[in-house]
Amino acid sequence: MSTATFQIWRGERGNGKFVDYTTEYETGMVVLDVVHKIQGSVANDMAVRWNCKAGKCGSCSAEINGKPRLMCMTRLNQLDLTQPVTIEPMKTFPHVKDLVTDVSWNYEVKKKIQKFTPRKPDAPDGTWRVQQADVDRPQEFRKCIECFLCQDVCHVLRDHRLHDEFIGPRFLIHTAQLEMNPLDTGNRLKALKDDYNIGYCNITKCCTKVCPEEIKITDNGIIPLKERVVDEFYDPLGGLFKMFR
Amino acid sequence: MSSIDVPLKGGSFGTAKFGQTQRKDKWWIEPLLVFLGYALFIVYANYAIINYNCGGRPCYEVPGTGYLSPMFSPLLTRGAPTWWPSYAPFFGTMLILWAPLGFRFTCYYYRGAYYKAWWADPISCAVGEPRKSYWGERKWPLLIQNAHRYFLYFAIIFIFILTYDAWNGLWFDGPAGPRTQFGLGVGSLVLILNPILLGLYTFGCHSFRHLIGGRKDILSTSPVRKSCYDCVSGLNRKHMLWAWISMFYVGFVDLYIRLCAMGVWTDWRIL
Ligand code: SF4
Ligand code: SF4
Ligand code: FES
Ligand code: FES
Numbered sequence: 001m002s003t004a005t006f007q008i009w010r011g012e013r014g015n016g017k018f019v020d021y022t023t024e025y026e027t028g029m030v031v032l033d034v035v036h037k038i039q040g041s042v043a044n045d046m047a048v049r050w051n052c053k054a055g056k057c058g059s060c061s062a063e064i065n066g067k068p069r070l071m072c073m074t075r076l077n078q079l080d081l082t083q084p085v086t087i088e089p090m091k092t093f094p095h096v097k098d099l100v101t102d103v104s105w106n107y108e109v110k111k112k113i114q115k116f117t118p119r120k121p122d123a124p125d126g127t128w129r130v131q132q133a134d135v136d137r138p139q140e141f142r143k144c145i146e147c148f149l150c151q152d153v154c155h156v157l158r159d160h161r162l163h164d165e166f167i168g169p170r171f172l173i174h175t176a177q178l179e180m181n182p183l184d185t186g187n188r189l190k191a192l193k194d195d196y197n198i199g200y201c202n203i204t205k206c207c208t209k210v211c212p213e214e215i216k217i218t219d220n221g222i223i224p225l226k227e228r229v230v231d232e233f234y235d236p237l238g239g240l241f242k243m244f245r
Numbered sequence: 246m247s248s249i250d251v252p253l254k255g256g257s258f259g260t261a262k263f264g265q266t267q268r269k270d271k272w273w274i275e276p277l278l279v280f281l282g283y284a285l286f287i288v289y290a291n292y293a294i295i296n297y298n299c300g301g302r303p304c305y306e307v308p309g310t311g312y313l314s315p316m317f318s319p320l321l322t323r324g325a326p327t328w329w330p331s332y333a334p335f336f337g338t339m340l341i342l343w344a345p346l347g348f349r350f351t352c353y354y355y356r357g358a359y360y361k362a363w364w365a366d367p368i369s370c371a372v373g374e375p376r377k378s379y380w381g382e383r384k385w386p387l388l389i390q391n392a393h394r395y396f397l398y399f400a401i402i403f404i405f406i407l408t409y410d411a412w413n414g415l416w417f418d419g420p421a422g423p424r425t426q427f428g429l430g431v432g433s434l435v436l437i438l439n440p441i442l443l444g445l446y447t448f449g450c451h452s453f454r455h456l457i458g459g460r461k462d463i464l465s466t467s468p469v470r471k472s473c474y475d476c477v478s479g480l481n482r483k484h485m486l487w488a489w490i491s492m493f494y495v496g497f498v499d500l501y502i503r504l505c506a507m508g509v510w511t512d513w514r515i516l
Contacts, residue, residue, distance in 0.1 A: 066267030
């Protein structure tokens with residue numbers, strides 16, 4: 001067995017420091033295994049949130065060597081173990097303890113977004129008929145596991161702290177999922193422009209880079225929404241064209 | 246809003262300083278390469294626009310051939326109009342170059358790339374930024390980015406113009422007069438590839454993808470629209486690649502024609 005050093009951020013409510021843990025590891029281990037190993041041996045009071053260890057619950061988000069990632073999906077062989085590996089909590093949300101942050105802001109944001117508003121059912125039994133080709137696009141966004149890593153890395157939230165004005169990439173694709181849904185009759189374009197402030201996104205694609213579900217957040221979600229906002233508010237010629245159609 | 250007592254503003258950890266990060270990889274390589282790539286093109290483009298006179302002859306044409314540099318196409322004028330003040334420099338390309346430059350400036354890929362590499366906003370993901378204030382694309386002047394689709398319309402016209410130039414590149418001076426003989430030179434091939442690469446870039450545009458089908462929630466009822474949309478989406482996935490290739494290729498075509506015009510390079514006739 002070989003040993004490696006992990007610098008884990010320990011502390012409460014934003015006050016704390018990196019603590020070095022040198023531990024043995026086996027090939028095939030993921031970062032969450034190491035954290036559990038340390039927690040089970042020398043740091044019984046270390047707080048870490050996790051659930052599925054399969055990359056599906058979105059609980060174990062952290063920053064490993066400075067990159068937002070799921071601890072349970074980061075294998076040790078993806079890391080350079082000749083140097084200490086840093087493990088920190090997400091920077092964008094209020095800190096609770098050690099690796100745990102309070103992500104409840106996200107749930108508040110979600111409540112602001114107009115809910116799914118389906119058209120009248122297509123059949124008397126209250127069901128709808130849709131083509132797979134038409135739900136391919138919203139389905140990509142349904143893969144989201146709400147790990148909030150994209151929210152964590154987005155510089156509008158992380159560095160500019162515009163939580164009150166900007167809903168962040170996770171909820172932009174949530175909105176895209178509703179807007180592109182063939183059954184939905186809602187219109188969230190004005191809200192996108194004025195309340196969700198899609199204009200804050202400068203399409204620098206960090207959200208796409210960190211998404212563990214490999215959702216093309218920017219290319220398939222945010223940019224198409226920006227184009228729909230242009231249709232509605234910034235395209236005088238297009239508007240004229242629509243009037244005469 | 247949050248249920249615990251740490252405010253979201255300011256955050257629990259404070260804001261990172263410029264360049265501050267725990268990232269261990271060489272995150273600065275990508276923005277550096279993008280910065281240098283654009284700088285190289287901008288420097289060359291300026292050089293090409295200013296130096297259009299190659300020893301009494303225009304640098305954008307090759308005598309005896311129908312070649313025309315894409316940086317000067319369409320050739321609206323060869324010299325300053327009579328009313329133009331003589332003390333002010335005149336570059337005919339100014340009349341046309343705003344369209345392709347505006348198209349690229351407002352392109353979603355370029356935007357993301359130059360906000361990072363030229364404006365450090367952010368310089369790289371999860372790396373601290375130099376400025377505190379931030380407007381994004383919400384306010385002027387960056388609200389102009391929303392005009393991208395208008396530049397797209399011009400860019401599509403340019404594809405046709407450059408295709409016409411490629412056609413002209415197949416005609417050479419012959420016994421019956423200038424540009425009367427059909428032929429093929431290496432330069433002709435160089436010119437033919439140009440609108441193809443530009444097309445792969447232009448037709449993978451996000452705005453084009455939206456207009457061709459993305460704006461509709463239901464595509465299955467119009468199969469033609471659906472196939473167009475799928476095609477454009479395919480190109481769109483490689484948009485970054487085509488953006489770089491087509492940009493440098495335009496510079497290369499200009500250089501090729503310039504070197505021929507200067508007599509440094511001799512164009513090889515295949516047919
Ligand atoms: S692309 Fe937009 S939403 Fe995504 S991280 Fe960048 S600024 Fe944030
Ligand atoms: S979009 Fe991706 S990164 Fe963002 S919350 Fe969902 S799964 Fe996580
Ligand atoms: S523990 Fe569920 S995603 Fe990592
Ligand atoms: S998005 Fe790049 S050309 Fe339109």
